[in-house]
Amino acid sequence: MRVLRLEIREHRLPLRESYAISGQSFDAAELVELRVITDTRNVGVGSAAPAPEVTGETAAHAAAALRGPLADAVEGRALETLDAELSSRLAEALPALPAARAALDIALHDLRAQERDVPLVALLGRVHDELPTSVTLGVSSVEETLEAAERQLARGFRALKVKTGRDLEEDIERLTRLRERCGREIALRTDPNMGYTRAQLAAFLERTRALELELCEQPLPRGREEELTSFAVDARAHFAADESLHDERDLARLLGSPQPFGIWNLKLMKCGGIAPARAIAAEAARAGVALMWGCNDESCVSIAAALAAALSSPATRYLDLDGSFDLTEDFARGGFALRDGVLSPLDRPGLGVELDA
Ligand SMILES: [Mg+2]
CATH class of the missing domain: 3.30.390.10 (Enolase-like, N-terminal domain)
Structure with a gap:
C-alpha cells in the first residue's frame, strides 16, 4: 500500500x-x-x-x-x-x-x-477489555456543579472529574457537596489545572481526606514538580501529571527519586500520537507509574485512537476520554461504544470510524 x-x-x-x-x-x-x-x-x-x-x-x-x-x-x-x-x-x-x-x-x-x-486495538495488543471513563465538570458554582453531576450520572457515567483551582474554599465546598449527593460508589477526580500553591495543596488534601478523592491532577504549575516531592508517598501516588508531561522530553524530571507523580495523564495531542504515547507508557510500566489517558475537545477519531492505545498498555488504570461527547457535531462517527460510562472499541478494521462522503 x-x-x-x-x-x-x-x-x-x-x-x-x-x-x-x-x-x-x-x-x-x-x-x-x-x-x-x-x-x-x-x-x-x-x-x-x-x-x-x-x-x-x-x-x-x-x-x-x-x-x-x-x-x-x-x-x-x-x-x-x-x-x-x-x-x-x-x-x-x-x-x-x-x-x-x-x-x-x-x-x-x-x-x-x-x-x-483487524481492529487497531488488536494490532497494538489488547490487554484490557474495556474501561470506564470519567466526564469533566467545569469550574462553576456549587449548585451548577451538582446539576451538571446529576445530568452526567443520569447518562450512566460513574466517574466525575471536577475542574477546580479557582478558589480553594469553593473547591472544597463543591467536592464535599458532590460526595454527599453522589454517594461513595461514584469516583471523584479533581483537576486544579496548576491553580494551587504548595500550602493550598496541603490544606486541600487535609480537608478533603474524608471524601476519598481518586486522584488530583496537576495541582501545582509545570516546573514546580520538586515541591511535590515533599508530600508523603501515599499523597504523591494520587497526584497525576498533566501539564508537567507533554512528551518524552519531560520524563527525566518525572522519573527522579522521589517521584512527584504516581500517575501520568497521557494525551496523544501533547506527545505526538500513538507511537510516542506507547513509548511513554512502556516507561510508566517500568517505573510503576499508573496511566490515565486524557484528551482535549476532540473528534471520535482521535478518541478511538487513544482508547486503542490505552487498552493495549498494561500500566493503564484510568480513562478520561470524554472529549467527543460535548461536540454538537463531528466530522466522523463510530470508533467506540459507550455503555453505562464504559468505553470499548468496535469490532471493525482499523479505528472503526466512518466519514461523510
Ligand atoms: Mg488536566
Whole structure:
C-alpha cells in the first residue's frame, strides 16, 4: 500500500455547553480532519485537536504542517516504510507541532490495522477489555456543579472529574457537596489545572481526606514538580501529571527519586500520537507509574485512537476520554461504544470510524 496524498479539512465545532477551567473558558473545538489517500480502497483517518494553552500549537499551525512538511514526509511512500523511525525523525524536526504529528500517526496506524483487517486495538495488543471513563465538570458554582453531576450520572457515567483551582474554599465546598449527593460508589477526580500553591495543596488534601478523592491532577504549575516531592508517598501516588508531561522530553524530571507523580495523564495531542504515547507508557510500566489517558475537545477519531492505545498498555488504570461527547457535531462517527460510562472499541478494521462522503 502506497500513500498518494493527504487531504486536510479544518473544522470549528461548537460545544454543547461552554465551560471554564482554572484561568480559561471554551465554547468551540478547533479540529483538523486528516484523510490519507492510498493506492488501495483504504483511507487512513486522523485528527488533530491542539490545545494552544498547553502546547502553544493552534489548529491553523497543525493544518499548515500537515499540508507542508508532514505531507512531504509520506506522500509517494510505501506504508511499511513509515515506521517508528519516521515518527522520531518528525518529532525532532517539528517538536512544537505534536497534534499535527498525532493526526498523521493516527491515520497511519488506522491504515496498518485496515491492511491486516483487524481492529487497531488488536494490532497494538489488547490487554484490557474495556474501561470506564470519567466526564469533566467545569469550574462553576456549587449548585451548577451538582446539576451538571446529576445530568452526567443520569447518562450512566460513574466517574466525575471536577475542574477546580479557582478558589480553594469553593473547591472544597463543591467536592464535599458532590460526595454527599453522589454517594461513595461514584469516583471523584479533581483537576486544579496548576491553580494551587504548595500550602493550598496541603490544606486541600487535609480537608478533603474524608471524601476519598481518586486522584488530583496537576495541582501545582509545570516546573514546580520538586515541591511535590515533599508530600508523603501515599499523597504523591494520587497526584497525576498533566501539564508537567507533554512528551518524552519531560520524563527525566518525572522519573527522579522521589517521584512527584504516581500517575501520568497521557494525551496523544501533547506527545505526538500513538507511537510516542506507547513509548511513554512502556516507561510508566517500568517505573510503576499508573496511566490515565486524557484528551482535549476532540473528534471520535482521535478518541478511538487513544482508547486503542490505552487498552493495549498494561500500566493503564484510568480513562478520561470524554472529549467527543460535548461536540454538537463531528466530522466522523463510530470508533467506540459507550455503555453505562464504559468505553470499548468496535469490532471493525482499523479505528472503526466512518466519514461523510
Ligand atoms: Mg488536566
